[in-house]
Amino acid sequence: MNISDSATNLLSSLQTELGQWLHIPGWIVFPTLIMLAAVIIDIALHFVLNRMERRLRDSPRRWDDPILHGLRLPLRWWVWVTALMVSLGVVGDHFGIERVNTVLSRLGALITLLLVAWGGIRLFRRLEQRLVFPPGNCHAKPVDPTSASALTKIVGAVLIVTLILIGLQILGVSMSSILAMGGFGGLVIGFAARDVIANFFGGMxxxxxxxxxxxxxxxxxxxxxxxxxxxxxxxxxxxxxxxxxxxxxxxxxxxxxxxxxxxRMVSRRLWETISLRYQDIGAVENVARDIRNMLLKHEEIDQDELITVNFATFGQYSLDIIVYAFTHETDWQRFHEIKQGILLKIRDIIDERGAELAIPASRIYLPEGVGKGSAEKERVEKESAEKEESEDRAGQDDSRNDSAGRDDVERENVERQDAEYESEQRRNRQGASSRTARQSQEGNRRTAPGPSDTDGDGEGDA
The missing domain is CATH 2.30.30.60 (SH3 type barrels.)
Known part of the structure; x- marks a missing residue:
């Protein structure tokens, strides 16, 4: 009898005795003990890792804290996964499930690979932070964020690819088959994803x-x-x-x-053109010399770089002085504050020399005859315009008078017609009244008795 058989018999007898003592089936005893052991180990790991984290938090080394941070959670999860796989294996053996140990071993290996990948990602992320922002008591220089990111990404990619290949081997996939598929498949994928690949290498x-x-x-x-x-x-x-x-x-x-x-510029360029009037041509040399002396004494001007202040050209309306120098300050906002101070000092220099800044203007010189002829022409045109304006006003007055006369004539005609109508109505009324009088007189004569009639009647009556 070998050692393994002795251990198996011991565990079997222990399982049977504990089951009888606890009054539970024997096959439940061992998985329960395994899970209790996992609880104890998890609590112990939590306690130990917390103490290590407090001690390594102020460590001057960059690697200590990232390693502990990366392994903390994956390690505790691995304890529970292992306990669960072993417990399931015991239950499977008790019920006689075939190949349960093979399946559980492969599944446990794959889960372990996933936990390793998770721990690696956590480690590299924390390491990237420590490389860019090292501890205060660390004497190493900080690494720029781009280099730290590139390093962690490359190592992480290598780790992921390695774990994938190991996982395929655990699942029983042949590496030769993978390589054979990778030839043609890589060609197809490379052609279809050429832009993605180009961007990947561009990032590298x-x-x-x-x-x-x-x-x-x-x-x-x-x-x-x-x-x-x-x-x-x-x-x-x-x-x-x-x-x-x-x-x-x-x-x-x-x-x-x-x-x-x-x-990344080490100095910032100041390049301006100062334009003076043509009337100030005598002051150009002094103004340029004073500006140059001011720049040579200015504390913000880089004296190791080129400083140029010269009368450059005759412009269309100005005398142009070029000012060319560099400042120590490269910050955009601070540079413009310095530039403002320099330009204001240049303005003071121009005022002290009695000069003025030029503004865009044009001056036209005309011959003497052209000027007089133009003035005489303007005077004649002005008189003609005034004459036309007076005639227009007179015409407007005449039209207003004509319209007023027409209104008076129309008013007189209306009044005359009204008078004629009233006189006609008066004559009509007078004629009607005279006819009425004659008719009444004629009626009276027909009804009155004559003298012959009276006498005859009287005589007959008697």
Whole structure:
């Protein structure tokens, strides 16, 4: 009898005795003990890892805290997964389930690979933070965010690919089959995803060459790209434009265009043209000399760079002085504050020399005869216009008088017609009254008795 058989018999007898003592089936005893052991181990790990984390929090080394942070949760989960797999194996053996141990072993291995991948991702993320922001007592220099991100991404990608290959082997997939499929499949995938692959390699080139890093101000007139770099991914680079919205740039573009990084300038150029009047040509030399002396004494001007102040050209309406220098300050806002102070000092120099700044203006010189002829012509045109205006006013008065006369005539005609109508009505009324009188007189004569009639009647009566 070997040691394994002895251990098996011991566990079997222990399982039987505990089952009888606890009054439960024997096959439940061992899985229950395993889960209780997992609880105890988990509590112990929690206690130990907490103490280690407090001790390593102030460690000057960059690796201690990321390793502990990466392994903390995956390790505790692994304890529970292992306990569960063993318990299920015991139950499967009790009920005589075939191949249960094979299936559980493969499943446990795959879950373990997933936990390792999870722990690796947590480790690399924390490591990236510690590389960029090392502890206060760490003497190592900080790593720029772009390099730290590239390092963690590359190592993470290698880890994921390795775990995938191991997982395929656990599942029983032959590596030769994978390589055979990878030949033709890689060709098809590469042709279909050539843009994605181009962006991937473009991101690698950006990470390796470092033409810019996160936080840099970049611009490219070829593609109208300008803003602050927020993130450099494997496929896209995120640029926050000065207008506010984010701009997502494919990494493949950066191998085809020129990119300017103003953030990396060591000095900023001041280039202005000062325009004086033509009347101040005698003061140009003194003004240029005073401006140059002022720049040579200015503490914000880089004296190691070129300083040029010279009368440059006769402009269309001005005498142009070129001012060319560089400032130590490269910050955009601070540079413009310095530039404002320099321009105000230049204005004071111009005032002290009795000169003035030129403004766009044109002066026309005419021959003497042309000027007089033009004046005489203007006078004649003015008199003609005034005469026409007076005639227009007279014509308007005449028209108003004519209209007033016509109104008077019409009014007289109306009054005359009214008078004639009234006289006619009066005559009609008089004629009617005379006819009425004659008719009444004639009626009276017909009804009155005559003298012969009276006498005859009297005589007969008697």
């Amino acid at each position: 080139v950006v990470h390796l060459d470092k033409p810019f890093v996160v936080g840099d101000w970049i611009r490219s007139p070829e593609r109208q790209i300008e803003g602050i770099v927020e993130d450099i991914g494997w496929r896209l680079t995120t640029v926050r434009t000065f207008a506010g919205p984010p701009l997502y740039v494919p990494n493949a573009w950066f191998s085809q265009i020129s990119v300017e990084t103003p953030t």
